[in-house]
Amino acid sequence: MLLIQFLMLSAILFSIGVYGVLVRRNGVLVLMSIELILNAVNINLVAFGTASGPSGQVFALFVIAVAAAEVGVGLAMLLMIYRNRRSIDIDQLDELKG
Amino acid sequence: MWFLTHAWLIPALPALSFVLILLFGKKFLGPTRAHYIGIPFVLAAFVLSLLTAGAWVSRSNDHVDSEAAAMSGIDAKCSEIGAAAAKGPEALEASLAGEARTEVTAAEATTATESSTTESSTTESSTAESTSADTTKAASTKAEPAAAGKESTAAEEEHPTQPVVRCATWWQNDDSVFTIGTIIDGQSVMMLVVVTLISLLVHIFSTDYVKGDRRYTHYFGFLSLFTASMLFFVLSQSILQMIVGWELVGVCSFALIGHWWEEKPNSDAALKAFITNRVGDIGLLVGVIILFFQAGENFSVIDINTMANTGQIGHTYLLVASLCLIAAVMSKSGQFILHTWLPDAMAGPTPVSALIHAATMVVAGIYMVARLYPVFFHGLSISGSSVNFLAIVGSVTALFGALLAFVQKDIKKVLAYSTVSQLGFMVTALGVGAWTAALFHLLTHAFFKACLFLGAGSLSHACHHSFNMVDDMGGLRKVMPKTFKTFVIGTGALAGIFPLAGFWSKDEILAGTGGLNAANGTYTFALIMLLLAAFCTAAYMTRVIWYAFYGEYRGHGEPHESGARITVPLIILAVLGAIAGFANLPKSILGWELPHAISLKLEHLIEPVGVFFPGKDAGFTHAGFNFGLALLSLGIALAGGYLTYLFYWKRALKPLEGLAERNKLAGVGKKILVNKYYLDTLYTTIIVGAVKGPIAKATYWFNQNIIDGAVDGVGRNAVKAGQFVYDTIDQQVVDGAVNGAGTVAGNTGGGLRKIQTGHIQQYAALFFAAAALLAGVFVVVIG
Numbered sequence: 089m090l091l092i093q094f095l096m097l098s099a100i101l102f103s104i105g106v107y108g109v110l111v112r113r114n115g116v117l118v119l120m121s122i123e124l125i126l127n128a129v130n131i132n133l134v135a136f137g138t139a140s141g142p143s144g145q146v147f148a149l150f151v152i153a154v155a156a157a158e159v160g161v162g163l164a165m166l167l168m169i170y171r172n173r174r175s176i177d178i179d180q181l182d183e184l185k186g
Numbered sequence: 187m188w189f190l191t192h193a194w195l196i197p198a199l200p201a202l203s204f205v206l207i208l209l210f211g212k213k214f215l216g217p218t219r220a221h222y223i224g225i226p227f228v229l230a231a232f233v234l235s236l237l238t239a240g241a242w243v244s245r246s247n248d249h250v251d252s253e254a255a256a257m258s259g260i261d262a263k264c265s266e267i268g269a270a271a272a273k274g275p276e277a278l279e280a281s282l283a284g285e286a287r288t289e290v291t292a293a294e295a296t297t298a299t300e301s302s303t304t305e306s307s308t309t310e311s312s313t314a315e316s317t318s319a320d321t322t323k324a325a326s327t328k329a330e331p332a333a334a335g336k337e338s339t340a341a342e343e344e345h346p347t348q349p350v351v352r353c354a355t356w357w358q359n360d361d362s363v364f365t366i367g368t369i370i371d372g373q374s375v376m377m378l379v380v381v382t383l384i385s386l387l388v389h390i391f392s393t394d395y396v397k398g399d400r401r402y403t404h405y406f407g408f409l410s411l412f413t414a415s416m417l418f419f420v421l422s423q424s425i426l427q428m429i430v431g432w433e434l435v436g437v438c439s440f441a442l443i444g445h446w447w448e449e450k451p452n453s454d455a456a457l458k459a460f461i462t463n464r465v466g467d468i469g470l471l472v473g474v475i476i477l478f479f480q481a482g483e484n485f486s487v488i489d490i491n492t493m494a495n496t497g498q499i500g501h502t503y504l505l506v507a508s509l510c511l512i513a514a515v516m517s518k519s520g521q522f523i524l525h526t527w528l529p530d531a532m533a534g535p536t537p538v539s540a541l542i543h544a545a546t547m548v549v550a551g552i553y554m555v556a557r558l559y560p561v562f563f564h565g566l567s568i569s570g571s572s573v574n575f576l577a578i579v580g581s582v583t584a585l586f587g588a589l590l591a592f593v594q595k596d597i598k599k600v601l602a603y604s605t606v607s608q609l610g611f612m613v614t615a616l617g618v619g620a621w622t623a624a625l626f627h628l629l630t631h632a633f634f635k636a637c638l639f640l641g642a643g644s645l646s647h648a649c650h651h652s653f654n655m656v657d658d659m660g661g662l663r664k665v666m667p668k669t670f671k672t673f674v675i676g677t678g679a680l681a682g683i684f685p686l687a688g689f690w691s692k693d694e695i696l697a698g699t700g701g702l703n704a705a706n707g708t709y710t711f712a713l714i715m716l717l718l719a720a721f722c723t724a725a726y727m728t729r730v731i732w733y734a735f736y737g738e739y740r741g742h743g744e745p746h747e748s749g750a751r752i753t754v755p756l757i758i759l760a761v762l763g764a765i766a767g768f769a770n771l772p773k774s775i776l777g778w779e780l781p782h783a784i785s786l787k788l789e790h791l792i793e794p795v796g797v798f799f800p801g802k803d804a805g806f807t808h809a810g811f812n813f814g815l816a817l818l819s820l821g822i823a824l825a826g827g828y829l830t831y832l833f834y835w836k837r838a839l840k841p842l843e844g845l846a847e848r849n850k851l852a853g854v855g856k857k858i859l860v861n862k863y864y865l866d867t868l869y870t871t872i873i874v875g876a877v878k879g880p881i882a883k884a885t886y887w888f889n890q891n892i893i894d895g896a897v898d899g900v901g902r903n904a905v906k907a908g909q910f911v912y913d914t915i916d917q918q919v920v921d922g923a924v925n926g927a928g929t930v931a932g933n934t935g936g937g938l939r940k941i942q943t944g945h946i947q948q949y950a951a952l953f954f955a956a957a958a959l960l961a962g963v964f965v966v967v968i969g
Contacts, residue, residue, distance in 0.1 A: 110954070181944075184944040185942065
């Protein structure tokens, strides 16, 4: 069974995604890292789906659809940020500081 | 018989009149016609009193038929002992059989108690027991005169006329029943007639005298109430009822003396009368309480008298009770040292003075002593001594009151002091055991003193309402012939000139003192004082006649004779004052026996005979007519009058004129009299002054420093305790906890705030760290 390998791959991808989210200052790259995380989850779903029926794959398809929507919204937000500030460095977006 | 058992109507009528005048007097009759109600009601009361008196006279005359008399006499509900005593004569005939009979009833009652155990039967059994006990006592006291075997008089006394006692339950407290009711015997019947007659004449007199007064309605209302309360007092069946009547009389006198209260002296006089009477009322209350408890929690007059007479109340208790009651007599009947209110009471309208002095207020004390006579008779050992408190008070008052009358300018004050003096005569008579003489003098005095007072009112009516006989009167003999004649008759009666009323009654009192031989039971001191007082009486009354009727007129305007509504009462009273003395003619004068039909009528009619009155065996005696003494007193009175006549008319006693200015001793004497023995000074300056001055100050100091100090101390400590609680508990503990919670929350918030950087990646880092941590925990826990 190749499940472990899939899971390992997924974990690595997830970790890379998390790393990207936490470290990158460029908003586009943060979005991309989120995509990595989502895809790591997709791999997980599909991998487990081989064992327990098609529902995992269906779920993965949903995730891909939602991720596409998410990226659309995220890129739109980034575009607006860029228009307002001439920068997409998310370190500067600290207006919510308590 | 109907009149004897329905005597309650007599006080009820004037009381009703008072209520009617109060409610409708002014509204329906207008301010000048209140007497339209007052006079008919008092007239009705007078007629009823006369009918009652008639019924009593026929009862006394039929008293040989004692069966019927005893049957309907004393209501057993009112006085158990008295009712038992009333059966005396029957029990006398077969005392043993009677005892057995009552024992049988007692036994029956006890069996009834056992079977039914109702409360009524227990009281019944106790009644029966006391009946049996008292019948034997009554029998024993009755047995002695019978054994002595007296002649006709003794035979009469064996069938005494029983008083008619009726009562209703006033209120009930547990098993003690307090009754209110009427006693009809000779004494109360006499007072009923006197009070209603004088009141009626005063009413008629007043319609003219106070005509146009601003409180005419009020005046007649209180006259009615005054009459009603005196009648209520006179008829009292229990001593509790007596207190009520006594106080009602006091209240009415207060209202009437202060009738013209707009002027300060008048309202002061009213207050003085009321407050001085309060002093004596303490004595009355204490005396009544003693009698109540000593007579087995019983207020009934008949019972108390019976028990005092049969020795069921100890001598010491009787002595203390009678001394307390004498204090009440001293204030009410104006006896020396508490008489000071009486002359001041002249501030009221003159008819009221006549009413107070002749019939209603001041004789209440005399009547009370006469009513409870066994208490005084045994308490003060009247028959067995030559001196007692009652006789001393009376005789001192008789002389000292008469002396004061000499220095008065105000004609009413002369008469007031004369009343004080005459009341002293009555009290002395009671004190020396001359019971009938006291009431006889009360009767005659009521007539001639009312006549004199109303005469004085008539004089002042003519002289622009002045009573100052020295400065505003004089020479009125010719302009006011009717007033003059009636006044002279009244004066003669008061001075005791033969054959006017005062002669007979005063003489009976003098004879009652027992004469001049210094044996036990003869009151020589009292006799001497009374003779001196009789001398003074004649002298000061002659002085009044000089100032008022002779010489030149010294007042303003033209005096005129008063109208018929004033003179007719005067004439009636003068006639009565002249002939009332024949009501009790002595039995024999110098060995010449008067017919039984006309002698000692009053004594036979009013003097109670029975276990509730001291009998012959207790030492109660009747002094016969003492010809020497009568001659002596008449001579003394004539001498007093004649000396005054010489002094004023003839100017024959030149050395005496202006004596007070020349002789130091006489000057001091006059000064003392003018200042009324300094009694008013003693009361107002020393006693009241001490209360108002030093004692009030001391009380104030005590109040400020001790009582207020204690209160303030408590307050201050409370403030301190409160401060402590505020400082430590509230501020530190409670507020500390609340503030601490706030601070902790604030600090926590401040700490957590630092996490809130606004950097989204930092949030994400925390999120993932936490997620990883939770995942780790999850793995560890699940795994």
